Amino acid sequence: xxxxxxxxxxxxxxxxxxxxxxxYTDSSSTYLYWYKQEPGAGLQLLTYIFSNMDMKQDQRLxxxxxxxxxxxxxxxxxxxxxxxxxxxxxxxxxxxxKLIFGTGTLLAVQP
Amino acid sequence: GAGVSQxxxxxxxxxxxxxxxxxxxxxxxxxxxxxxxxxxxxxxxxIYFQGNSAPDKSGLPSDRFSAERTGxxxxxxxxxxxxxxxxxxxxxxxxxxxxxxxGTRLTVV
Numbered sequence: 001x002x003x004x005x006x007x008x009x010x011x012x013x014x015x016x017x018x019x020x021x022x023x024y025t026d027s028s029s030t031y032l033y034w035y036k037q038e039p040g041a042g043l044q045l046l047t048y049i050f051s052n053m054d055m056k057q058d059q060r061l062x063x064x065x066x067x068x069x070x071x072x073x074x075x076x077x078x079x080x081x082x083x084x085x086x087x088x089x090x091x092x093x094x095x096x097x098k099l100i101f102g103t104g105t106l107l108a109v110q111p
Numbered sequence: 112g113a114g115v116s117q118x119x120x121x122x123x124x125x126x127x128x129x130x131x132x133x134x135x136x137x138x139x140x141x142x143x144x145x146x147x148x149x150x151x152x153x154x155x156x157x158i159y160f161q162g163n164s165a166p167d168k169s170g171l172p173s174d175r176f177s178a179e180r181t182g183x184x185x186x187x188x189x190x191x192x193x194x195x196x197x198x199x200x201x202x203x204x205x206x207x208x209x210x211x212x213x214g215t216r217l218t219v220v
Contacts, residue, residue, distance in 0.1 A: 033209065043211040045211075096167065097167075102153055
């Protein structure tokens with residue numbers, strides 16, 4: 001079945017780059033998404049990438065997709081304390097319209 | 112409306128009672144999704160509505176859970192005979208771009 005995995009925790013210093021990784025199993029995924037969830041808040045869609053792309057850049061965010069290895073990453077340049085949150089990756093399967101989420105990566109930014 | 116609206120934002124209920132959660136999607140969005148997020152965990156898919164098509168109910172955990180949506184309007188998620196394991200944040204998302212509401216935090220005591 002479909003499965004999405006992420007590492008649980010990442011700690012970086014303010015100003016450094018953060019790289020959050022995600023692997024998935026569904027080779028027919030059409031879109032892959034990154035969401036941010038701050039404490040006590042809802043999910044905020046950060047960015048998404050279509051499966052026929054290998055990179056997408058949006059200001060401080062860079063998404064890299066290795067479709068062969070089913071590996072997705074989110075790079076945050078010049079990480080700020082306001083970036084501290086849980087980051088979820090999600091994939092939309094080719095056979096269905098539902099999103100399958102990873103368990104989330106807690107990003108802690110140290111001042 | 113401008114965003115996905117969910118109500119109530121918080122609900123505390125006694126074990127065994129029924130609860131009804133409401134989602135107002137973004138106007139014009141044909142698809143609507145319900146997810147559940149247990150404390151410290153990722154999101155579990157519950158149900159998906161697309162226009163007037165039959166909903167995808169494959170994620171509903173038991174027959175105590177049901178959801179309705181008329182056309183492209185409001186959806187309600189009903190949990191009957193609530194159990195403590197139903198305690199979670201219930202999130203609704205509206206297409207396109209999967210814009211999420213801020214959720215209903217359900218606590219069953």
